[in-house]
Amino acid sequence: MKVGVFDSGAGGLSVVKSLLEHKLFDEIIYYGDTARVPYGTKDKNTIIRYSLEALEFFNNFDIDLLITACNTVSAHALTEMREASGYEIVGVIEPGIRALENKLPTKDAPILITGTRATIASGRYQRELMERGYHNLTAIQTGLFVPLVEEGIFDGPVLDEVMEYYFKAISAPSAIILGCTHFPLISDAMRDYFEKSPLMIHSGDAIVEHLADQCGITGSDGENNLKIFASDNVEGLRRTAKGWLGDV
Numbered sequence: 717m718k719v720g721v722f723d724s725g726a727g728g729l730s731v732v733k734s735l736l737e738h739k740l741f742d743e744i745i746y747y748g749d750t751a752r753v754p755y756g757t758k759d760k761n762t763i764i765r766y767s768l769e770a771l772e773f774f775n776n777f778d779i780d781l782l783i784t785a786c787n788t789v790s791a792h793a794l795t796e797m798r799e800a801s802g803y804e805i806v807g808v809i810e811p812g813i814r815a816l817e818n819k820l821p822t823k824d825a826p827i828l829i830t831g832t833r834a835t836i837a838s839g840r841y842q843r844e845l846m847e848r849g850y851h852n853l854t855a856i857q858t859g860l861f862v863p864l865v866e867e868g869i870f871d872g873p874v875l876d877e878v879m880e881y882y883f884k885a886i887s888a889p890s891a892i893i894l895g896c897t898h899f900p901l902i903s904d905a906m907r908d909y910f911e912k913s914p915l916m917i918h919s920g921d922a923i924v925e926h927l928a929d930q931c932g933i934t935g936s937d938g939e940n941n942l943k944i945f946a947s948d949n950v951e952g953l954r955r956t957a958k959g960w961l962g963d964v
């Protein structure tokens with residue numbers, strides 16, 4: 717199978733990593749809109765417009781399925797993208813919610829939702845969780861983590877300071893939804909910030925479970941042929957991919 721993975725920039729490589737580890741696909745076509753990242757600070761109409769333009773890129777490839785690794789796109793543009801495309805499109809929000817439900821069925825457990833301004837403002841995670849009975853929710857925009865991760869800062873004093881800024885009023889969440897492509901790279905630091913290690917919900921792992929349960933995609937002998945494209949500085953994105961993906 718050939719899958720497309722779309723993200724606003726480099727962050728979606730965190731989802732690609734999970735796909736590669738499970739060898740689900742023969743070919744992965746990755747497109748990062750690096751010329752226009754971040755999407756998380758844009759308004760809904762702009763996010764939809766950029767996402768529909770990205771579909772035009774994927775028209776050059778005969779993909780079987782598209783994964784929108786970007787939480788911001790998944791929160792705002794999935795309906796419009798699905799209407800405009802001829803293939804199945806899977807976002808990351810529903811898989812993340814399912815993963816949480818499977819691992820933490822206790823409905824009154826305190827859950828911390830993190831994400832970009834646009835993702836949190838969309839209220840998508842909050843609504844879907846409340847529909848499933850979760851009611852002890854705190855949602856915060858943690859956009860400063862995005863440039864830190866882009867700079868390769870995954871731990872240390874600067875990150876500690878930013879975590880203190882965002883999390884100082886939050887006590888003991890049972891789970892944290894990493895509602896942004898970049899946050900899995902600082903998942904360990906976020907978990908260690910809190911005394912009782914919360915359950916971390918990672919879009920990449922959640923997508924793998926979702927593809928198996930909802931789409932019947934379980935193969936483990938895919939060829940893992942990854943092709944990376946970008947709207948700006950593709951060489952830079954390929955270098956980032958080497959660093960983030962390691963030997964997978």
Ligand code: DGL
Binds near residue numbers: 725785896897
């Ligand atoms: N990919 C975005 C997300 O997951 C983060 C970066 C951005 O703001 O574009 O929400």
